[in-house]
Amino acid sequence: MKPIELITNRRIRNSIILGMLLIVLCWALYKQLFPGTKPEQGAIRVVKCTDEECKHSAVKKIMDIGNKHDPNCVCEKCGKPVGYSFKCEDCDYEFAYIPVEVPPPKELKKLKTMGKFQFAQDLQKCPNCGSTRTYPMPVDSQ
Ligand SMILES: [Zn+2]
Ligand SMILES: [Zn+2]
Numbered sequence: 001m002k003p004i005e006l007i008t009n010r011r012i013r014n015s016i017i018l019g020m021l022l023i024v025l026c027w028a029l030y031k032q033l034f035p036g037t038k039p040e041q042g043a044i045r046v047v048k049c050t051d052e053e054c055k056h057s058a059v060k061k062i063m064d065i066g067n068k069h070d071p072n073c074v075c076e077k078c079g080k081p082v083g084y085s086f087k088c089e090d091c092d093y094e095f096a097y098i099p100v101e102v103p104p105p106k107e108l109k110k111l112k113t114m115g116k117f118q119f120a121q122d123l124q125k126c127p128n129c130g131s132t133r134t135y136p137m138p139v140d141s142q
Contacts, residue, residue, distance in 0.1 A: 026113075033116070046137040048085035048096035049075035057085050057094070059139055065098060085137040086124065093128035094137070 047065075048057040060072040060082075067073050068081060075082050083096030111119060124134045 030116075044139055046085040046139055047073075047082040048094065048137075049078060049080055049082050050096045050098065051075065051078055051080040054078045054080065055094075055096075057137075058082075086134045087137050088126035088128060088131055089133040089135065090131040091126065091129040093126055095127050095134075097124060097134075097136075099123070 042061050042063055044059060045062045045065075046057060047060050047062065049055055054075060054077055056075050056077045058076065062072060062084075063070060065073055065082070065084065073082055074080065081098065083098035085094060086097040087094050108116065125132055126134050
């Protein structure tokens with residue numbers, strides 16, 4: 001097939017465009033779902049104690065939420081680790097969310113596309129009602 005035919009053949013051209021769109025879409029979705037495990041250096045975030053009884057929340061400068069040696073990453077009341085404060089859009093439940101490391105590419109490859117979505121969604125699922133419509137608490141709400 002001559003290259004010119006590729007461009008003039010509408011069906012082929014359409015499927016090429018569709019293919020490219022799909023790739024871009026997948027990439028954008030992936031970026032959105034896995035924005036990186038670490039927040040920007042020293043981001044000011046609303047954090048919440050992971051202890052069910054304590055639930056103390058505070059506004060802290062977080063370098064690495066997983067760093068247990070950073071006093072900003074442990075609860076000032078009970079000493080348990082804190083997570084980012086997330087709120088459920090459906091039931092208004094607030095919970096502590098600790099981002100886990102994104103699985104290595106090898107493991108990710110094993111997951112089907114829907115599996116990847118499931119994985120990312122499960123992490124931020126509302127522990128109260130199971131909704132995935134959760135969002136980080138804005139700092140100015142505190
Ligand atoms: Zn606490
Ligand atoms: Zn909920």
